[in-house]
Amino acid sequence: MRAYSAADAxxxxxxxxxxxxPPAPMDxxxxxxxxxxxxxxxxxxxxxxxxxxxxxxxxARGHKMVDRVAAVGNHRSSTHATVFRV
Numbered sequence: 001m002r003a004y005s006a007a008d009a010x011x012x013x014x015x016x017x018x019x020x021x022p023p024a025p026m027d028x029x030x031x032x033x034x035x036x037x038x039x040x041x042x043x044x045x046x047x048x049x050x051x052x053x054x055x056x057x058x059x060a061r062g063h064k065m066v067d068r069v070a071a072v073g074n075h076r077s078s079t080h081a082t083v084f085r086v
Contacts, residue, residue, distance in 0.1 A: 025075035036064035
């Protein structure tokens with residue numbers, strides 16, 4: 001999976017590849033072709049909320065996604081295996 005990651009609060013974001021493990025029995029794997037970053041993500045990467053929620057680095061932020069179910073663990077029902085947008 002490709003992502004943009006920060007090594008610390010002041011470093012520039014750079015593209016990285018994150019390895020994913022095979023789905024565990026209860027997992028649902030999402031295919032995410034697009035992901036946006038909002039201002040909350042910027043605050044989190046800059047560690048501006050350290051007193052409430054310290055950032056753990058390397059940090060790859062983003063939570064506004066267009067996605068669909070790509071795979072499921074073997075303990076999920078066949079309903080979860082249907083490809084649909086989430």
